[in-house]
Amino acid sequence: MTREDRTTEYVGRFAPSPTGPLHFGSLVAAVGSYCLARQAGGRWLLRMEDLDRPRVVPGAADEILRGLETCGLEWDGEVLWQSRRDERYRAVIEALRRRGLVFDCGCSRREILASAPHPGEEGPVYPGTCRFGLPAGRKPRALRLRVPDEVVGFCDGLFGPQEQHLLTAVGDFVLKRADGLFAYQLAVVVDDHDSGVNQVVRGADLLGSTPRQIYLHQCLGWPHPRYLHLPLALAADGQKLSKRHGALPLRPRAAGRWLAAALEFLGQKVPAELRGAPPAEILAWGVAHFARERLPREAAVPDLPAED
Known part of the structure; x- marks a missing residue:
């Protein structure tokens, strides 16, 4: 059941991972979520998804925050840091355990891959080896959520x-990893609920994760947000544009051009006279004129501004 009460304040968010500096694909997600939130007169929150400590790059979070500020993307309230929320995630897992909804799993990734030669929609499907108890000689590694034999839509x-x-596409999925870290699927659900997020606007690469997150919301008795997944920006090699393709040259005098490029990628036709305008003017235009019906569905290689 979604939050259908349209009198409720719109609460959106942007949730980057500090594994490198801001890149164009992240800027697209930030601009899309920001414009839709502000157009609705709502709040736009910022969450730093630094849950995966081994992948966090020192200084990257500060660099992302500076990049957003350079673009005039102002968030509401304090930044939420996932790395500071272990106690909350632990409490949610214990609540699920008391209801018999989670189980310990002793399987390694290699074993799962070997038992699932034909991957599902989201990678290797967990075959249910430990869902009725750990086999003899196994020690618990990960913690998984038991999924039903039904469709989530x-x-x-x-x-x-x-x-x-869920059962055939992904199987019982991980909430706490073998290395002791809490899994993304758990953290994103708990964080969205605790922050009151009711509108999730993010990249289409996470479209396949949404049914798992909706099911976890249901397990916890929480209403799930509405979702809108934006088209992906591709690099010249056809892969999803990511931090490995380089950071944005977000100097203050170039920020407006990059904002305009992000809006254009999202199908919003920025007037020519605004292309060199300050970020605040371009964002104001974007908020006023952003139209969902113009959003493209296909991933594409963006037309990026020339280097200074």
Whole structure:
């Protein structure tokens, strides 16, 4: 059940991972979520998804924050840091355990890959080896959420009706990893709920994760947000644009051009006279004129501004 009460304040968010500096794909997600939140008169929150400590790059979070500020993307309230929320995640897992919804798993990734030669929609499907108890000689490694033999569906704000049969597409999924870290699927659900987020606007690479997150919301008795997944920006090699393709040259005098490029990528036709304007003017135009019906569905290589 979604939050259908349209009198409720719109609460959106942007949730980058500090594994490198801001890149164009991240800027697209930030601009899309920001414009839709501000257009609705709502709040726009910022969460730093530094849950995966081994992948966090020192200084990257500060660099991302500076990049957003350079672009005039102002967030509401304090930044939420996932790395400071272990106690909360632990409490949620214990609540699920008391209800018999999670179980210890002793399987390694190699063993799962070997037992699932034909991967599902989201990679190797967990075969259920430990869902009725650890086999003899096994020690617990990860903690998994038991999924039902049923379809989870939702209507995406851009891609329309979506369905996923959890058991055959992903199987029982991890909430706490073998290395002791809490999993993304758990943290994102808990954080969105605790922050009051009711509108999630993010990249289409996370479309396949949404049914798992909706099911976890249901397990916890929480309403899930509405979702809108934006088209992905691709690098010249056809891969998803990421930090390995380089950071944005977000100097203050270039920020407006990059904002305009992000809006253009999202199908919003920025007037020519605004292309060199300060970020605040371009964002104000974006908020006033952003139209969901102009959003493209296909991933594409963006037309990036020339270097100074």
